[in-house]
Amino acid sequence: MQFKWIKKLVLAIVAIIVLFMLTPFAIVPAGHRGVLTTFGKPSAQVYDEGLHFRWPLAQTMHLVGVAIEKGEGEGDAASRDLQRVKTRIAINYHVKPEAAVTVYRDLGNQPGDRIIVPAVQEAVKAVTARYTAEELISKRAVVRDDIVAALRERMSRHGLVIDEFSIINFNFSKTFDEAIEAKTTAEQLKMKAERDLQRIEVEAQQKIARAKAEAEALSLQRQQVTAELLRLREIENQAKAIEKWDGNLPTTMAGGALPFINLPTKQ
Structure with a gap:
């Protein structure tokens, strides 16, 4: 009884496989193109997303x-100063839809392993060798653009397009990192000294x-103090003293002398 049940299951699986092979339709899902x-032998036509007719057993739809x-x-590389x-x-990259047949036929439908990986490694090494280690840090955007330019030309020949490219990080030797840190500290101290000097x-x-x-101001004041000004101040002080005098001479004076006041004499 158990053997019969297994036999029926095997027959059912075989029937499904045969039906699948004999089906006259192929489906190309979203995000793919079909190569029939x-x-x-691949055809020259690229099949868009959707349902397409094929000859069972003779034709197969491959997805790209x-x-x-x-x-x-x-990737490891060496800078211009041998660091x-x-x-x-x-x-981020994608296959040009119109180049699906080329990618399937020439790259075995494996553009990442066949082109992207070696192309990126080669471009990074070639561009890194143009710059010193310090320039790789200070000119990071320029380095990235140079790598993209080198990659774009090679990838376009194989129907591939670069969407985004980023340099996540540069890692140098411990000795170089310490040298950069020491230089940065020295520059910061120099800037502080310059600011202190300016202050x-x-x-x-x-x-x-x-x-x-x-x-x-003192010079101007000295220039303004003339003999005429001193004489004027003396006359003003005497006039103020006369205004305050009550007409009586003091009977005693400290020091035993009367104040001398220039009074006009009668003619």
């Missing part, structure tokens, strides 16, 4: 992904300006 082969793919990786650099990158110079200039202003 007749006894293994055209949606955006993402890849990340690391060892490990670069980590991320790339001291400004404060000194302010003190000189204040002293100069005070000297000019």
Whole structure:
């Protein structure tokens, strides 16, 4: 009884496989293009998403992904000043829909392994060798653009398109990292010293300006104190003393002397 049940199951599976092989239709799902082969030979036509007719057994529909793919990786290279650099990158790319037949036929439907990986490694090494280690850091955007330019030309020949490319990180040797840190610290100390010097110079200039202003004010005052001005001040003081005098001479004076006041004499 159990043997009969197993036999029926096997027959059912075989029937499903035969029906699948004999079905005259093929489906191309979203994000793909179809390449139809007749006894293994790919046709020149690219099949869009949807349902398509095929000859059972003789023809097979192969799917080529055209949606955006993402890849990340690391590569070792040497800078122009012979510093060892490990670069980590991320790339988004896709297959041109019209190039689906080329990708299937020439790249075995494996563009990532056949083209993307070696092309990225080669481009990163070639561009890294143009710059010193410090320039790789300070000119990161320029380095990225150079790598993209090198990649775009090679990838376009195989029907591939770069959507995004990013340099995630540059890793250098421990010795170089320590040298960069020491240089950064020295530059920060230099900038602080320059700011302190500027502050001291400004404060000194302010003190000189204040002293100069005070000297000019004293000089102006000395120029204004003339003999005529002193005589005028003496007459004004005598006039004020006369206004306050009650007409009586004091009987005693400290020091035993009377104040001398110039009074006009009668003619």
